[in-house]
Amino acid sequence: MLTDPATMAPHAEDWRKRYRGKPLAVVFPANPEEVAAVVRLAGECHIGLVPQGGNTGLSGGATPDDSGRQVVLSLQRLRALRAIDPINRTITVEAGMTLAQVQTEAEARGLLFPLSLGAEGSATIGGNLATNAGGTAVLRYGNARELCLGLEVVTAQGEIWSGLRGLRKDNTGYDLRDLFIGSEGTLGIITAAVLKLYPQPAAIMTALARVASPTAALELLQFAQQRAGAMLTGFEYMAAMSTRLVAAHLGAVAKPCLQIIGDTRDGVGPQAADTVLIELSHPESESAAKEALETLLGHAITQGWVEDALVAQSGAQSAAFWRLRESITLAAAADGPHVKHDIALPISSLPAFIAAMDEELEQRYPGIRIINFGHFGDGNLHYNLAPPTLEGNPDTDTRRAHYLEFLGLHEDAIRRAVHDRVMAMQGSISAEHGLGQLRRDEARHYKSAVEISLMVSIKHALDPLGILNPGKVLCLDQSLPGDRS
Amino acid sequence: MLTDPATMAPHAEDWRKRYRGKPLAVVFPANPEEVAAVVRLAGECHIGLVPQGGNTGLSGGATPDDSGRQVVLSLQRLRALRAIDPINRTITVEAGMTLAQVQTEAEARGLLFPLSLGAEGSATIGGNLATNAGGTAVLRYGNARELCLGLEVVTAQGEIWSGLRGLRKDNTGYDLRDLFIGSEGTLGIITAAVLKLYPQPAAIMTALARVASPTAALELLQFAQQRAGAMLTGFEYMAAMSTRLVAAHLGAVAKPCLQIIGDTRDGVGPQAADTVLIELSHPESESAAKEALETLLGHAITQGWVEDALVAQSGAQSAAFWRLRESITLAAAADGPHVKHDIALPISSLPAFIAAMDEELEQRYPGIRIINFGHFGDGNLHYNLAPPTLEGNPDTDTRRAHYLEFLGLHEDAIRRAVHDRVMAMQGSISAEHGLGQLRRDEARHYKSAVEISLMVSIKHALDPLGILNPGKVLCLDQSLPGDRS
Numbered sequence: 001m002l003t004d005p006a007t008m009a010p011h012a013e014d015w016r017k018r019y020r021g022k023p024l025a026v027v028f029p030a031n032p033e034e035v036a037a038v039v040r041l042a043g044e045c046h047i048g049l050v051p052q053g054g055n056t057g058l059s060g061g062a063t064p065d066d067s068g069r070q071v072v073l074s075l076q077r078l079r080a081l082r083a084i085d086p087i088n089r090t091i092t093v094e095a096g097m098t099l100a101q102v103q104t105e106a107e108a109r110g111l112l113f114p115l116s117l118g119a120e121g122s123a124t125i126g127g128n129l130a131t132n133a134g135g136t137a138v139l140r141y142g143n144a145r146e147l148c149l150g151l152e153v154v155t156a157q158g159e160i161w162s163g164l165r166g167l168r169k170d171n172t173g174y175d176l177r178d179l180f181i182g183s184e185g186t187l188g189i190i191t192a193a194v195l196k197l198y199p200q201p202a203a204i205m206t207a208l209a210r211v212a213s214p215t216a217a218l219e220l221l222q223f224a225q226q227r228a229g230a231m232l233t234g235f236e237y238m239a240a241m242s243t244r245l246v247a248a249h250l251g252a253v254a255k256p257c258l259q260i261i262g263d264t265r266d267g268v269g270p271q272a273a274d275t276v277l278i279e280l281s282h283p284e285s286e287s288a289a290k291e292a293l294e295t296l297l298g299h300a301i302t303q304g305w306v307e308d309a310l311v312a313q314s315g316a317q318s319a320a321f322w323r324l325r326e327s328i329t330l331a332a333a334a335d336g337p338h339v340k341h342d343i344a345l346p347i348s349s350l351p352a353f354i355a356a357m358d359e360e361l362e363q364r365y366p367g368i369r370i371i372n373f374g375h376f377g378d379g380n381l382h383y384n385l386a387p388p389t390l391e392g393n394p395d396t397d398t399r400r401a402h403y404l405e406f407l408g409l410h411e412d413a414i415r416r417a418v419h420d421r422v423m424a425m426q427g428s429i430s431a432e433h434g435l436g437q438l439r440r441d442e443a444r445h446y447k448s449a450v451e452i453s454l455m456v457s458i459k460h461a462l463d464p465l466g467i468l469n470p471g472k473v474l475c476l477d478q479s480l481p482g483d484r485s
Numbered sequence: 486m487l488t489d490p491a492t493m494a495p496h497a498e499d500w501r502k503r504y505r506g507k508p509l510a511v512v513f514p515a516n517p518e519e520v521a522a523v524v525r526l527a528g529e530c531h532i533g534l535v536p537q538g539g540n541t542g543l544s545g546g547a548t549p550d551d552s553g554r555q556v557v558l559s560l561q562r563l564r565a566l567r568a569i570d571p572i573n574r575t576i577t578v579e580a581g582m583t584l585a586q587v588q589t590e591a592e593a594r595g596l597l598f599p600l601s602l603g604a605e606g607s608a609t610i611g612g613n614l615a616t617n618a619g620g621t622a623v624l625r626y627g628n629a630r631e632l633c634l635g636l637e638v639v640t641a642q643g644e645i646w647s648g649l650r651g652l653r654k655d656n657t658g659y660d661l662r663d664l665f666i667g668s669e670g671t672l673g674i675i676t677a678a679v680l681k682l683y684p685q686p687a688a689i690m691t692a693l694a695r696v697a698s699p700t701a702a703l704e705l706l707q708f709a710q711q712r713a714g715a716m717l718t719g720f721e722y723m724a725a726m727s728t729r730l731v732a733a734h735l736g737a738v739a740k741p742c743l744q745i746i747g748d749t750r751d752g753v754g755p756q757a758a759d760t761v762l763i764e765l766s767h768p769e770s771e772s773a774a775k776e777a778l779e780t781l782l783g784h785a786i787t788q789g790w791v792e793d794a795l796v797a798q799s800g801a802q803s804a805a806f807w808r809l810r811e812s813i814t815l816a817a818a819a820d821g822p823h824v825k826h827d828i829a830l831p832i833s834s835l836p837a838f839i840a841a842m843d844e845e846l847e848q849r850y851p852g853i854r855i856i857n858f859g860h861f862g863d864g865n866l867h868y869n870l871a872p873p874t875l876e877g878n879p880d881t882d883t884r885r886a887h888y889l890e891f892l893g894l895h896e897d898a899i900r901r902a903v904h905d906r907v908m909a910m911q912g913s914i915s916a917e918h919g920l921g922q923l924r925r926d927e928a929r930h931y932k933s934a935v936e937i938s939l940m941v942s943i944k945h946a947l948d949p950l951g952i953l954n955p956g957k958v959l960c961l962d963q964s965l966p967g968d969r970s
């Protein structure tokens with residue numbers, strides 16, 4: 001247990017340093033029984049508990065408030081591999097094991113745990129499940145939810161629910177597993193999980209394709225799904241501005257991809273274009289994978305959807321393509337502050353959304369830079385907006401001050417415009433990052449009274465004292481069980 | 486609205502005629518608003534409502550009790566196709582649409598709705614979701630749960646929750662969708678759903694393979710998943726006794742399969758063997774599918790897992806293979822009364838379970854006939870037991886009386902033995918048929934107090950008056966929210 005503010009500091013704020021709290025203490029139970037004991041004590045003392053895994057969340061879901069009345073409950077010490085069954089293709093791990101370690105354990109048995117995301121080296125499986133993490137393999141394998149067969153959870157009463165079933169079919173009552181998954185620690189504390197493993201594909205092939213437009217990207221996606229079926233395991237979209245920023249701030253990363261993304265060495269190259277990263281996993285062989293990918297892209301070029309494409313000739317080139325995609329966030333951060341979104345839409349609506357949204361924002365904020373990229377195949381875009389650049393070549397401080405001023409004036413209106421359009425098109429304002437603190441009130445703004453009321457009823461039923469991650473997902477002061485209007 | 490007992494009769498009992506109730510009335514609302522009005526009225530009058538779709542359930546979940554205080558709420562008239570989006574690959578349908586009709590609507594757009602089960606001509610999509618139906622395509626596409634993206638539900642307060650989202654990613658609060666799915670109408674009444682569609686595979690190929698043992702079947706499954714990945718769309722197991730019954734009672738159905746299942750014309754043929762029906766769906770072509778299946782079976786024969794195999798040479802032959810599998814239930818019914826189970830196990834445990842269970846039952850009940858078949862690839866067996874046959878050739882009535890006597894004496898002990906072993910091996914006593922009335926108390930017998938308590942808390946929170954499908958899934962008299970011991 002830590003109580004010294006200095007040693008507690010890393011647990012008191014999120015890694016992006018957007019939220020900082022004042023925890024009463026940070027505790028490190030070693031097993032589910034100790035987690036249960038902490039929960040019972042918290043119930044007796046009416047102390048809020050904030051479960052924390054790798055602390056890599058993007059919505060402040062694992063950061064305590066500044067009341068000094070919340071205890072951070074770290075799951076770090078629960079990191080045992082409880083069991084692995086290569087024939088049932090399941091692995092049972094404790095919540096504090098990192099995602100990368102789960103991947104490694106699977107690989108060591110010739111198997112694949114397909115969940116994959118930027119923070120996987122630090123993010124824990126407990127946090128992945130609590131937030132129903134997405135990532136780059138959702139297209140084929142689903143979100144964290146779809147990769148979990150069973151859970152062990154400490155309830156708000158400090159009891160241990162043992163639901164560690166490794167079954168593909170089980171219809172014996174309410175789906176408690178899926179209720180806890182994605183509830184961000186507000187209904188129970190996940191201490192262990194049974195996860196699904198898959199056979200390792202014989203070969204994984206990637207290609208980078210320059211597409212004419214979001215509509216062309218959608219045509220390519222449709223065709224690829226028709227022709228490759230479940231072998232299509234990745235389909236990432238990068239609008240021109242995203243890769244242009246990588247070229248400007250991380251030139252070495254962009255270099256191997258310039259043939260496709262456009263010659264953007266000066267940051268404004270006229271040939272800069274929208275790009276798609278496509279990944280195919282084949283169960284048979286590398287040559288079969290390559291042939292399938294080349295046939296597919298050949299047809300797309302004939303159809304005019306793709307203007308130019310590069311099939312990776314080696315693992316290194318494939319890694320270079322992925323690095324381009326994964327460096328966009330870093331490049332945007334290097335460029336300066338911007339407004340982030342994590343939206344989802346019906347896949348069929350992506351081109352119409354992008355066209356209308358781009359136009360609206362460009363009209364209202366001339367010069368605004370639209371850093372639009374993401375998991376196109378899942379309908380999930382990180383539609384981020386950076387302030388217009390300044391004329392001339394101002395120094396860093398001047399530029400930053402200008403950006404901050406722009407955001408101070410417009411961030412709320414931009415967010416409202418984006419989310420309003422997303423909701424009008426039956427989308428989601430949080431596709432894969434959860435609500436935490438960041439999107440809690442925004443979700444409340446858009447959700448129906450019926451939905452909020454159902455959520456509040458469930459929260460009160462499972463955590464009547466409100467000790468589990470208070471203030472996350474739901475603000476209980478806003479709606480009480482009687483408030484069903 | 487019906488109130489006459491004669492006209493209500495088809496709604497008052499389940500199709501297998503195991504449960505019969507005395508409904509106060511049967512009502513047929515035409516839209517979600519009318520469903521909501523009925524629910525509000527039921528709340529005011531403290532009347533129980535029993536939602537009913539195609540009335541094809543196997544656990545009595547849609548049959549009212551005999552109190553005369555329950556109203557059957559039929560969803561039959563809610564059968565509109567609300568929307569179809571071939572590019573997003575989603576279809577939005579009302580709860581009363583039959584599963585077969587959903588399949589047909591998808592097919593008409595060149596798409597596939599993969600949920601597939603025997604009763605699909607009458608079973609409704611609302612019932613499929615309420616019970617989280619399984620069927621023959623779970624191996625590749627998942628249960629009904631995995632095929633649903635959004636729901637519209639009438640709550641116990643008679644409000645309409647509009648959760649008809651067609652999104653692959655949405656992390657904005659508790660997973661209400663999955664809570665309602667599989668809750669058998671006890672938490673809310675599903676009135677419409679957004680379902681996932683898939684591209685039609687270019688070719689579907691089936692084969693019938695005689696396997697040396699359940700262990701050999703498991704080896705074949707492992708290898709097929711490794712080599713065919715997501716192209717493996719069916720893997721059904723039929724122990725010798727299952728196909729022997731088809732040969733005995735439905736000779737014409739068995740005939741095209743005799744080469745594989747054994748020459749069982751006299752019902753006791755020594756060559757009768759365990760069989761696997763394997764199905765491959767290929768996104769490219771028929772020849773590619775055939776080649777993949779033949780390569781796979783060739784290797785399995787070399788390895789000794791498969792003794793003989795027949796790859797279907799036509800759609801008709803493929804249909805004949807499936808008819809064999811789907812006729813087992815009918816053949817067993819023609820043979821006489823028997824004990825049915827719907828169990829699931831970790832796939833790795835299937836051979837050990839079958840060996841130990843068969844041995845235990847054969848020792849305790851010499852001559853007992855084990856009709857073991859099912860969705861082996863999902864770990865789901867219909868491990869059914871028929872009484873020993875009589876010596877000589879008794880007439881039907883004598884045989885039936887003998888069977889019923891045996892079951893009267895032993896059914897409870899047999900069920901306990903099977904379920905005890907299933908639970909000891911971390912399995913499920915209801916893989917795809919739900920609890921309804923049939924397995925409610927059995928589930929209660931095995932579930933932990935913590936799990937029952939969580940379920941009861943949720944039931945009380947969402948349906949405080951207990952008007953939604955009372956007595957199904959949970960018996961509330963057995964456990965109240967305070968009972969957390």
